[in-house]
Amino acid sequence: MPTLPPSPAQPHHARQTAESFGTDAQRYDQARPGYPEALVARTIAGSPGLDVLDVGCGTGIAARQFQAAGCTVLGVEPDARMADVARAAGLPVEVTTFEAWAPAGRSTR
Helix, strand or coil: CCCCCCCCCCCCCCHHHHCHHHHHHHHHHHHCCCCCHHHHHHHHHCCCCCEEEEECCCCCHHHHHHHHCCCEEEEEECCHHHHHHHHHCCCCEEECCCCCCCCCCCCCC
């Protein structure tokens, strides 16, 4: 099967917009709706296990839902303000972009 050659990592083209939600992370967390429980359940049912990596976890809205459903969740979030809200809700979050994130030996077995 043909594949494309690897390309150098490209920076997020709208980083400023993507990180603008953190200017009022608490308000974002209160205003942003969660995901349908059926979606969470279906995602878990189709997953190989209960470990979840939430990339761009923001304030942890989805992560909290997966955690409540019995998953072990790790968030990766580039905006420290958003990560602080997620941590206050009891979620482990590493502040970094996904492109720079180091899995530190963790894998999806």
